[in-house]
Amino acid sequence: MDNICKVCGIKSTAANLLSNEEVEEMSSNCALIPFAKGEQVIRQGVFSTNIVYLRSGLAKIHIHGPYYEQIVRIVKAPSYMGLPTTIGDKINQYSVTVIEDSEVCFINLETFRSFLKENTDFGYQIMMELCQSELELYQCCSNRTQKQMRGKIADVLLDFADRIYCSDTFHIPITQEEFGNLIDASRESVSRVLSEFEHDGIISTDGRKIDILNKKLLLKIGENG
Amino acid sequence: MDNICKVCGIKSTAANLLSNEEVEEMSSNCALIPFAKGEQVIRQGVFSTNIVYLRSGLAKIHIHGPYYEQIVRIVKAPSYMGLPTTIGDKINQYSVTVIEDSEVCFINLETFRSFLKENTDFGYQIMMELCQSELELYQCCSNRTQKQMRGKIADVLLDFADRIYCSDTFHIPITQEEFGNLIDASRESVSRVLSEFEHDGIISTDGRKIDILNKKLLLKIGENG
DNA sequence: GTATCTTTGTGATATAAATCACATGCCTTT
DNA sequence: AAAGGCATGTGATTTATATCACAAAGATAC
Structure with missing residues (x-):
């Protein structure tokens, strides 16, 4: 053996x-x-x-x-x-x-x-x-339970970047539906907030690929709920 | 010693x-x-x-x-x-x-x-x-996160009755404000739902004292969220 | 026993987020 | 390459619950 x-x-x-x-x-x-x-x-x-x-x-x-x-x-x-x-x-x-x-x-x-x-x-x-x-x-x-969507989504993105992938560029490993189940939000809300973040220049996206452009702001959104 | x-x-x-x-x-x-x-x-x-x-x-x-x-x-x-x-x-x-x-x-x-x-x-x-x-x-x-207020409040009442006090009559040991913090709801909502339960004959209250009158229904409310 | 603070009850209003609806895009399978 | 199915984007509407506002009732202190 x-x-x-x-x-x-x-x-x-x-x-x-x-x-x-x-x-x-x-x-x-x-x-x-x-x-x-x-x-x-x-x-x-x-x-x-x-x-x-x-x-x-x-x-x-x-x-x-x-x-x-x-x-x-x-x-x-x-x-x-x-x-x-x-x-x-x-x-x-x-x-x-x-x-x-x-x-x-x-x-x-x-x-x-x-x-x-x-x-x-x-x-x-x-x-x-x-x-x-x-x-x-x-x-x-x-x-x-205490944070609202933008905060929770920011937190998850930061968690992917810092803990999971150790890089500010990564591929989200779950669907938006699952993303919603992770933070207790609907699929549509996740999609909307992600679009919003992109529009505000906080991230850039290409399909599931995410680039964190303004980490400081993302951290702030995460803190404030 | x-x-x-x-x-x-x-x-x-x-x-x-x-x-x-x-x-x-x-x-x-x-x-x-x-x-x-x-x-x-x-x-x-x-x-x-x-x-x-x-x-x-x-x-x-x-x-x-x-x-x-x-x-x-x-x-x-x-x-x-x-x-x-x-x-x-x-x-x-x-x-x-x-x-x-x-x-x-x-x-x-x-x-x-x-x-x-x-x-x-x-x-x-x-x-x-x-x-x-x-x-x-x-x-x-x-x-x-998944249940709504009535369900969560029903669950807490049942938990008090079954796990904590082992009796369908008991004294709630926390304020409604704290009750809210336990289930992530506002103090007002807790008050309202409790009144509602009393009005529907599910419980009777006297200050903090609770009597569960219709446990079956309470269980059902807890299950359905 | 009166005064003050805390807790509770309940209506009116505001709001975040869900749901519904549908279009578009993308992957997979044949 | 076409077809079908899953994933996503975005607007319109609904809804549960928070927030605001104030009154009443209990508790605690003086």
């Missing part, structure tokens, strides 16, 4: 705390699988059977709402996906779908659990990551 | 997994303090220095938003408060204020950390609780 995890250059911070024997054990209980844009990795409502690690690519976390499928957030690799729903609850409480071609590692849940129980450094690191993502959710909660 | 934690009848599930020696150590590094309604236990923006355990009472978790202080959720004792912001980040990312007279245990952070590192059962249990609260936040996120 080849020890694929050992040679993997993009292991998680937690996995780097595992011993050689543990890495080997992980390797034997882990599968690296390519996912094409649009394929679903975790499905809300079904049993969770594996830990999911997004090795490369980009994914959206989404959840059934009363009216539409709400996109809660967009996660960039490398990152575990859905830890709380996998280790905390038997049934997935939300879905994860890849929005760019990605690589996903499926790690056997029992193997992962045994690391948690036996390697306290590993457990501690995973716990820190859970804490971090919970804190981000709190932020999410208050921004989502 | 008296071992107050040993005789405490409402220890957390995690604390019940500690050894006698550990309980004794916790006892020596822990203070039980009464809090009066309205007093703040955790303040956003300052250093976190202790683990906070709400032993009895009721508290609200709130966070600065761009326009108002958003109440994220209401937590009933017994429960740890603000674990992610205490162990995950040095600076509190949100505030916790007691909304009924309560008892709070402050546990030394380093003591708690040492339990996490040395007692894997304890650590595992804390991790499960973190997972659980993160999942609740996801739910929060989608309900908060």
